[in-house]
Amino acid sequence: MLNRLAYRFHQTLEHHFPEQRLFLKSDTETRFIRLRPATQLIALVGGTLALAWTIVATAVIMMDTIGAGSAREQSARAQARYEERLNALSADRDLRAEEAARAQERYNLALAQVSDMQERLLASEDRRRELETGIDAIQETLRRTIKERDEARAEAERATLALNEQHGGATEIGRIRDAVATLEFLVNALGLTAEERDEMLAAADAAREEARLIAEEKRALEQRNDLIFSRLEEAVTVSMEPLNRMFREAGMSPEDLLKTIRRGYSGQGGPLTPISMSTSGAVPTPEELRANAILDGLDEMNMYRIAAFKLPFAIPVKDRFRWTSGFGYRRDPKGAGTRMHEGTDMAGAYGTPIYATADGVVVHAGWDNGYGRLVTIRHDFGVETRYAHLSQIRVEVGQRVSRGDRIGDMGNSGRSTGTHLHYEVRLNGSPVNPMTFIKAAKNVF
Known part of the structure; x- marks a missing residue:
């Protein structure tokens, strides 16, 4: 088969x-x-x-x-949208900075007006006290004059009765003439006293009217001061909110930052001295308490400003650049597999200026194997920034720099595939995403 x-x-x-x-x-x-x-x-x-x-x-x-071509196109479109978003954020940041500057100008003008009003209020208060003292003196003199007038009238009546009871004789006629002369003198004195009394009453009425006008002016000043205080309190509150949010979004505790700034800037006799109208230790008035609260808020804003300049809220590249790689795990451009990228890369033209993003001290300025030419700056609050792959270094170790100082030029040194800046932020030695600080400041600076 x-x-x-x-x-x-x-x-x-x-x-x-x-x-x-x-x-x-x-x-x-x-x-x-x-x-x-x-x-x-x-x-x-x-x-x-x-x-x-x-x-x-x-x-x-x-x-x-x-598929690779489509992915590249999608990546290019995503990169374009990201750059447009960054440009919009930059424009919004500039607008916020301009608004903050205008608010600061309005506050300075309002503070000058408050100071002028306080001086006028003190002057009016002194004048009112002087008028009250003058009125009291006039009233006391008037009472004494009226009493003397009444006593003179009684004495004149007694003298008239005595003259009517006496008769004849040269001695009696002389006495009568003396009595008449005395009576005429008393009448003239009483007339002068009456005129002086009328003048004093008119002066007292004028003083009362002036005191009333001063009281009305004082009430108007108090109402105007209350309006100015309300606007100042609102301005302080509005200005404090974005600063507080900026620090919290960056992962920093505003309370701890303020405590550190207070310890480092604790000298006495600063420009913001609490207002006190009394030199005898009396209980402060509500206006003094409000003014002191505003000054405390301004002092806190000043400390926030100091803290902001000590933290890396700025961007190290001010010229045109392109974000090429972010923080996190990525495929190594040298083909070494997937590795942690501890910073963010900004690609630009060779020699583009690189600026310090916060106040601090340079602790490294030289060659480092993977980083190439590297500048490391130590800031307050345990923060450190690194600027790698530079073509030229413009600072030295130990040099103190401020935000915006030029520290080097963009290059391609070290382990790099092209001209760019590798920018790192480290908190207590551990790398953190630099975009956390940059995005947190987008509505403030």
């Missing part, structure tokens, strides 16, 4: 693939190679499989090429 099936299969193969002979002829002899049907079938199957494999491999390569 098996032999019959094999025979039929062989007959079918011979029908489709008849036996072929390949002749090989030389100068002396002729040889041939016989190609059996089975051999031809095996060759056909092998060729078909090889052709199919070639087609599939070509299709896979073409699909990979098309």
Whole structure:
């Protein structure tokens, strides 16, 4: 049975693939190679499989090429959107900085107005006290004059009665003349006293009217001061909120920062001295308490400003650049597999100026194997920044720099594939994402 099936299969193969002979002829002899049907079938199957494999491999390569091109286009579009977003954030940051400057100008003007009003209020208060003292003196003099007038009138009446009871004689006539002269003198004195009394009453009325006007002016000043205090309190609150949010978004505790600044800047006799109208240690007035609260807020804003300049909230590159690599794990550009990228890369033109992002002290300025030419700056609060792959270093170890000082030029030194700046921020020795600080300051600076 098996032999019959094999025979039929062989007959079918011979029908489709008849036996072929390949002749090989030389100068002396002729040889041939016989190609059996089975051999031809095996060759056909092998060729078909090889052709199919070639087609599939070509299709896979073409699909990979098309997919890679699409991924590059998507990456380019995402990069363009990211740069547009960064430009919008930069414009918004500039607008916020301009608004903060205008708010500071308004505050300075309001503070000058408050100082002027306080001086006028003190002057009016002194004048009111002087008028009250003058009115009291006038009233006391008036009472004394009225009493003297009443006593003179009584004495005149007694003298008149005595004259009426006396009769004749030269002595009596002399006494009468003396009494009449005395009476005339008293009448004249009483007239002068009455005129002086009327003048004093008029002066007292004028003093009362002036005191009333001063009281009304004082009330108007108090209302105006209350309005100014309200605007100042609102301005301080509005200015403090973005600063507080900036530090919290950067992962820093505003309370700890303020405590550190207070310890480092604890000298006495600063420009913001608490307001006190009394020199006798009396209980401060509500206006004094509000003014002192505003001054405390301004002092806190000043400490926030000091802390902001000591932390890396700025961008190290001010010229045009492109973000090429962010913080986190990535595929190593040198082909060393997946590795942690502890900073962010900014690509720009060779020699682009690099600036310090916060106040601090240079602790390294030289060559470091992977970083190339490296500048390391130590800031307060345990923060450190690094600027790598520089083409030129413009600072020295131990030099104190401020935010915005030029520390080097962009280059391609060290382990690098092109001109760019590798920028790191370290907190207590551990790397953190620099964009945390840059984004936190987008609505403030």
